[in-house]
Amino acid sequence: xxxxxxxxxxxxxxxxxxxxxxxxxxxxxxxxxxxxxxxxxxxxxxxxxxxxxxxxxxxxxxxxxxxxxxxxxxxxxxxxxxxxxxxxxxxxxxxxxxxxxxxxxxxxxxxxxxxxxxxxxxxxxxxxxxxxxxxxxxxxxxxxxxx
Numbered sequence: 001x002x003x004x005x006x007x008x009x010x011x012x013x014x015x016x017x018x019x020x021x022x023x024x025x026x027x028x029x030x031x032x033x034x035x036x037x038x039x040x041x042x043x044x045x046x047x048x049x050x051x052x053x054x055x056x057x058x059x060x061x062x063x064x065x066x067x068x069x070x071x072x073x074x075x076x077x078x079x080x081x082x083x084x085x086x087x088x089x090x091x092x093x094x095x096x097x098x099x100x101x102x103x104x105x106x107x108x109x110x111x112x113x114x115x116x117x118x119x120x121x122x123x124x125x126x127x128x129x130x131x132x133x134x135x136x137x138x139x140x141x142x143x144x145x146x147x
Contacts, residue, residue, distance in 0.1 A: 030070040033147040037075065038063045040101060042139040050096035052104060060101065063143050064108035074114045074146040077102040082135035083122040095119030101141045116146060 031037065044056025052060075067073055079094030079101075098117045106112050127134035 028069075030073055031066075031145050033145050035145045036142055037066060037145060038143045040097075040141045040143075042136055044141070045097060045100075045139075048093075050093065050100045052100055056101075057104060060104050060108065060143075064105055064110060067105065067110045067114065068108075074116070075105070076116045076118060076144050076146045077105070078142045078144060079117075079119040080124055080126075080138060080140050080142070081122050082138040083125070083129035084135060087121060091119055091121035093119075094121045097141050101143065105143070 038059055040052075040056050040059050044053055044059060045051065046053060063075075067075065077098045079096075079098030081090040081094050083090070085093075095117070096119075098119050102115045102117045105115055122129070122138065125134070125138045126140075127137035129135055129138060
């Protein structure tokens, strides 16, 4: 019985090692242009503001790590809002949030020349703005591998 437990434990450890190796091998391949690396949603920001919450900052840790592993990658930080509020306000908020995310990535050690910023306001919704859930999905900042 003890021999079986030891064999199962060794097998599981070997499988865990393979999974780690595959993950590491995948990380060595840079993501293709157009790939979304992260999406910071509404909970990543203080309501109606461009200030990142601790949750939003934590989401950027993996992006910074990936960009440090792939120094040739460039990213576009793209801000979006829902359709509530005025068009000018939404445009400004989307730009300010994109800039805040970009600044956080740059402060993490990524060269500013590798990070572009774009605010889209409410012009690119991913969900219906007529519902609370839809508006929540539309309030986001996406970090995308640049072309």
